[in-house]
Amino acid sequence: MTDQAQHPAGCRRRSLWPFAFLLSLAVVSLLLHAAKFRRGKDVLRLQEQYAALVRTQPIEEIKAKRVRFYETRFYLSYPMAVSYTTADLLRRIDGIISPLRLLDSEVDPGLHDLAFKLSVGVASAVPEVAQRRFAIFFEKLGNISGVTQASFSPRARRGPGAWSYVFDVSGRAEWR
Amino acid sequence: MKALKLVRAFLWILGSLSVLAAFAILDWYPTLKDLGRLRRERGDLERKIKDYGAMASGFTFPDRNEKSLFAREKINLRRALLPADDDDAWTALVLLELQARAREDRIPFASFLFNWQLVAPELGTTGPGGADLLTGWIDRQFADIQRGFSIAFDTARFPWNGVLSGMQFRRGRLARRPVCVVAMAPLPALLGFINHLSWGKTHFEIIRLRLEPGIPFSRAWLVCCGNYLVRKPSAWALKEVPESVGDNLLVDPDSPLLWQKVNPGIVPKILKKELPPCSGAMTLW
Numbered sequence: 001m002t003d004q005a006q007h008p009a010g011c012r013r014r015s016l017w018p019f020a021f022l023l024s025l026a027v028v029s030l031l032l033h034a035a036k037f038r039r040g041k042d043v044l045r046l047q048e049q050y051a052a053l054v055r056t057q058p059i060e061e062i063k064a065k066r067v068r069f070y071e072t073r074f075y076l077s078y079p080m081a082v083s084y085t086t087a088d089l090l091r092r093i094d095g096i097i098s099p100l101r102l103l104d105s106e107v108d109p110g111l112h113d114l115a116f117k118l119s120v121g122v123a124s125a126v127p128e129v130a131q132r133r134f135a136i137f138f139e140k141l142g143n144i145s146g147v148t149q150a151s152f153s154p155r156a157r158r159g160p161g162a163w164s165y166v167f168d169v170s171g172r173a174e175w176r
Numbered sequence: 177m178k179a180l181k182l183v184r185a186f187l188w189i190l191g192s193l194s195v196l197a198a199f200a201i202l203d204w205y206p207t208l209k210d211l212g213r214l215r216r217e218r219g220d221l222e223r224k225i226k227d228y229g230a231m232a233s234g235f236t237f238p239d240r241n242e243k244s245l246f247a248r249e250k251i252n253l254r255r256a257l258l259p260a261d262d263d264d265a266w267t268a269l270v271l272l273e274l275q276a277r278a279r280e281d282r283i284p285f286a287s288f289l290f291n292w293q294l295v296a297p298e299l300g301t302t303g304p305g306g307a308d309l310l311t312g313w314i315d316r317q318f319a320d321i322q323r324g325f326s327i328a329f330d331t332a333r334f335p336w337n338g339v340l341s342g343m344q345f346r347r348g349r350l351a352r353r354p355v356c357v358v359a360m361a362p363l364p365a366l367l368g369f370i371n372h373l374s375w376g377k378t379h380f381e382i383i384r385l386r387l388e389p390g391i392p393f394s395r396a397w398l399v400c401c402g403n404y405l406v407r408k409p410s411a412w413a414l415k416e417v418p419e420s421v422g423d424n425l426l427v428d429p430d431s432p433l434l435w436q437k438v439n440p441g442i443v444p445k446i447l448k449k450e451l452p453p454c455s456g457a458m459t460l461w
Binding site for chain 1: 183192195196199204207208210211214215217218224225228229232235238242245246249250252253256310316332334335340352360364367368369370371372373375379380381383384385386387388389393426427431433435438440442443444445446447448449451453
């Protein structure tokens with residue numbers, strides 16, 4: 001009798017368990033989704049804050065403008081710097097070349113300096129004298145302001161006409 | 177009866193576990209993954225905002241003076257790029273300018289080569305037979321001249337493509353064309369001519385030069401390049417490149433220099449400057 005009386009209540013309780021179980025699972029899901037929604041809103045707010053910051057204080061844009069300013073200025077100055085430095089270097093070499101002779105010269109301007117190649121003729125029957133004369137010229141070349149580097153081929157080649165020896169010089173000069 | 181109960185209990189547990197697993201796999205796990213991603217994103221953004229704020233406090237924003245400097249430089253650049261209807265119009269402008277320059281600098285003989293084509297073999301003001309000498313010399317130098325032409329588009333050496341590519345030009349497309357100037361004159365006049373070559377509207381930049389001193393005339397050829405804006409389709413129009421390609425070759429984007437207002441003194445404007453008079457061998461001979 002007692003068993004029979006308790007049975008329906010136990011059955012009811014037992015039939016509620018699946019519902020309670022599913023509800024608890026759904027509550028967990030709900031909490032997780034709520035957390036995700038809140039965090040998503042946080043991220044959105046921070047994104048807007050960052051975008052507003054970049055918009056009101058556009059550091060990269062200003063840096064790009066400054067880069068462009070310097071580059072434009074360099075671009076506008078470059079042709080005149082190349083022309084003047086090239087002409088002036090050749091003028092200065094002409095100033096120190098005597099008694100030797102500049103037979104040929106080539107100038108290759110780069111972005112920050114220019115490379116040059118010279119063929120220098122020396123009139124002398126004696127190789128040592130030719131070497132000595134050339135050494136004097138080479139020292140003077142190194143002293144030209146703006147010449148940052150100079151080297152020559154150690155062996156002189158036979159030159160045309162009166163120029164018995166020809167020395168090949170190469171070097172670099174900075175913009176003036 | 178007991179066995180049936182056990183089976184039912186077992187099935188109950190199995191069913192519950194299946195439901196739990198379905199929730200976990202289909203909902204909780206992806207949600208937790210998203211939560212992790214969002215947490216990382218939030219952390220990144222917070223850090224970015226903090227860094228940006230710190231950066232902005234050390235950054236000098238432009239004032240009116242700096243803005244006017246930007247605008248002026250932009251105008252200077254637009255002025256430096258010669259506008260032309262087409263390549264032929266630019267060639268004509270170049271020829272006029274070079275001939276005027278040669279006359280002004282008293283260059284007795286000058287020729288201009290547009291890639292392979294020889295133009296104006298003689299401007300001749302003096303010396304019979306000079307033009308022949310010049311033409312013969314051009315023939316001998318032709319291979320070297322062509323090599324000079326080939327380096328005109330070396331973007332590593334001349335990164336203007338990158339520098340100018342970000343600019344919007346309403347007057348046309350940016351074009352770049354090499355020209356070879358061959359001249360024969362006494363050395364002082366020739367050096368003056370070389371110096372003056374960039375002074376004109378074409379803003380020629382020398383790419384390669386060869387000079388053979390001589391008596392009474394020295395000879396030189398110069399491969400130069402001119403940038404211009406062309407309205408009609410051009411064989412020399414520069415290809416559109418993204419601003420990032422070749423950009424910042426001249427200025428490091430991380431340079432602390434960019435945090436301060438621009439200082440025009442860092443890249444001083446080069447003014448037209450005459451050469452001091454020659455005093456060397458050629459002038460004495």
